[in-house]
Amino acid sequence: MRAAPENLRRTILDASLGLIAAEGLEGFSMREVARRAGVSHQAPYHHFPDRETIMAAIVAEGFQRLRDNSLAALEGVEDPFERLSAIGRAYVKFALNNPAHFKLMFRSEHVREDRHDEAKACALGAFDVLVMVAGEVAARNGHHDRTVLLTAWSTVHGLATLLLEGKLEKAIGAGGASDAAVDRVIAMLERLLRADA
Amino acid sequence: MRAAPENLRRTILDASLGLIAAEGLEGFSMREVARRAGVSHQAPYHHFPDRETIMAAIVAEGFQRLRDNSLAALEGVEDPFERLSAIGRAYVKFALNNPAHFKLMFRSEHVREDRHDEAKACALGAFDVLVMVAGEVAARNGHHDRTVLLTAWSTVHGLATLLLEGKLEKAIGAGGASDAAVDRVIAMLERLLRADA
DNA sequence: AGCGGCGCTTGACAGTGTCAAGTAGAAATC
DNA sequence: GATTTCTACTTGACACTGTCAAGCGCCGCT
Numbered sequence: 001m002r003a004a005p006e007n008l009r010r011t012i013l014d015a016s017l018g019l020i021a022a023e024g025l026e027g028f029s030m031r032e033v034a035r036r037a038g039v040s041h042q043a044p045y046h047h048f049p050d051r052e053t054i055m056a057a058i059v060a061e062g063f064q065r066l067r068d069n070s071l072a073a074l075e076g077v078e079d080p081f082e083r084l085s086a087i088g089r090a091y092v093k094f095a096l097n098n099p100a101h102f103k104l105m106f107r108s109e110h111v112r113e114d115r116h117d118e119a120k121a122c123a124l125g126a127f128d129v130l131v132m133v134a135g136e137v138a139a140r141n142g143h144h145d146r147t148v149l150l151t152a153w154s155t156v157h158g159l160a161t162l163l164l165e166g167k168l169e170k171a172i173g174a175g176g177a178s179d180a181a182v183d184r185v186i187a188m189l190e191r192l193l194r195a196d197a
Numbered sequence: 198m199r200a201a202p203e204n205l206r207r208t209i210l211d212a213s214l215g216l217i218a219a220e221g222l223e224g225f226s227m228r229e230v231a232r233r234a235g236v237s238h239q240a241p242y243h244h245f246p247d248r249e250t251i252m253a254a255i256v257a258e259g260f261q262r263l264r265d266n267s268l269a270a271l272e273g274v275e276d277p278f279e280r281l282s283a284i285g286r287a288y289v290k291f292a293l294n295n296p297a298h299f300k301l302m303f304r305s306e307h308v309r310e311d312r313h314d315e316a317k318a319c320a321l322g323a324f325d326v327l328v329m330v331a332g333e334v335a336a337r338n339g340h341h342d343r344t345v346l347l348t349a350w351s352t353v354h355g356l357a358t359l360l361l362e363g364k365l366e367k368a369i370g371a372g373g374a375s376d377a378a379v380d381r382v383i384a385m386l387e388r389l390l391r392a393d394a
Numbered sequence: 395a396g397c398g399g400c401g402c403t404t405g406a407c408a409g410t411g412t413c414a415a416g417t418a419g420a421a422a423t424c
Numbered sequence: 425g426a427t428t429t430c431t432a433c434t435t436g437a438c439a440c441t442g443t444c445a446a447g448c449g450c451c452g453c454t
Contacts, residue, residue: 024306025306029440029441040404041403042403042443045442045443045444046401051443106358107362109221109223127368144381146378147385148385149368150356150365150369151385154352154353155348155352156355157358158354159351159355160355161303162350165305167305170321170324172343172347181343181347184343185344185351188345188348192392195389195392226410226411227410228410236433238435239434239435240432240433242412243432247412
């Protein structure tokens with residue numbers, strides 16, 4: 001009995017996901033993935049040309065999940081400003097729940113998006129949700145929509161990144177819970193954006 | 198003739214700075230540093246216990262330069278909101294001019310700040326400038342000073358990070374220059390912050 | 395029955411960070 | 425002044441990495 005074709009491919013992806021979740025991005029190695037999948041160190045290369053392409057597949061899945069999370073966060077929320085906040089919170093939450101995955105998705109030295117169509121497409125898919133909601137906000141407050149988009153994205157992305165790298169302890173203040181800080185920042189941005197242009 | 202003590206230490210740091218500037222963060226290797234410094238692959242270990250400690254020294258220098266740049270950007274600027282914008286622009290500019298250096302400074306897997314006192318102190322030194330100016334802004338608009346700080350920092354940090362990773366092309370819009378986008382985001386944040394609480 | 399090819403394994407190579415041991419030469423001790 | 429000590433450095437080795445190059449066994453086809 002031979003394994004179904006494409007079966008090992010999925011096994012390898014799952015092993016990769018498990019590995020980065022358990023050991024972090026720098027603990028990722030092709031050989032360890034192969035070990036976890038129970039195959040030789042070269043078997044993965046039969047399904048992926050190289051390390052970057054495996055990572056690109058993981059990135060693609062990450063952006064799909066990020067998009068799903070964003071859309072789920074929008075469910076039932078009508079007010080554009082609240083919707084933008086909801087996406088922002090989902091974004092940071094995703095980053096904190098999947099730190100290595102998130103880093104991988106946003107570090108070009110691991111995956112050059114322009115060389116991996118699927119990853120690129122999924123990234124655009126997630127991005128589109130933000131474009132849509134930022135557009136709703138801009139339509140309300142009269143600001144330039146691309147600027148609203150960029151500002152909101154930068155803020156939540158910076159917040160997520162700084163949290164992930166442990167740089168915010170000194171900024172949050174003594175004993176402050178980090179999720180409270182996230183809420184404060186996002187709430188503040190929402191309030192600021194509510195002001196008309 | 199023997200080299201002056203601590204001389205190789207400086208040579209190694211300079212070689213490291215040159216290497217990351219030329220080859221990027223992932224091109225950095227202890228052995229390549231040694232090669233550039235013209236010594237054996239183990240010589241650097243006589244002045245630094247390990248790779249992370251060399252990187253920590255580089256991080257420390259980076260934060261010193263960031264602090265200097267921030268202070269220089271404040272020179273002659275009186276208005277708190279303009280001052281915050283000036284720091285923000287200096288922050289992004291620093292990141293774009295020293296991409297690998299900037300990444301190194303903000304990635305905890307390379308340098309765990311808590312284990313390297315000098316790097317930590319320099320990071321706090323740069324951070325203090327931001328604390329000060331965010332405080333001035335909060336005193337004016339009546340917002341919570343830590344939240345102003347966090348929001349401003351997150352925004353410029355996210356902007357810098359996304360630019361560095363080449364993720365903003367799709368967000369800037371067709372043919373848009375990225376520095377114009379930076380100015381727009383920072384200007385928008387400034388305008389938003391000018392509104393009282 | 396024989397064969398081609400697909401899926402995987404084994405082996406090798408150059409590169410890495412770092413441990414361990416050796417060495418040349420200046421300084422210190424007698 | 426000869427000998428020892430110490431310091432700055434070199435040489436060598438190890439386990440690990442990603443990836444190139446062959447080899448091997450089993451499946452379906454003719």
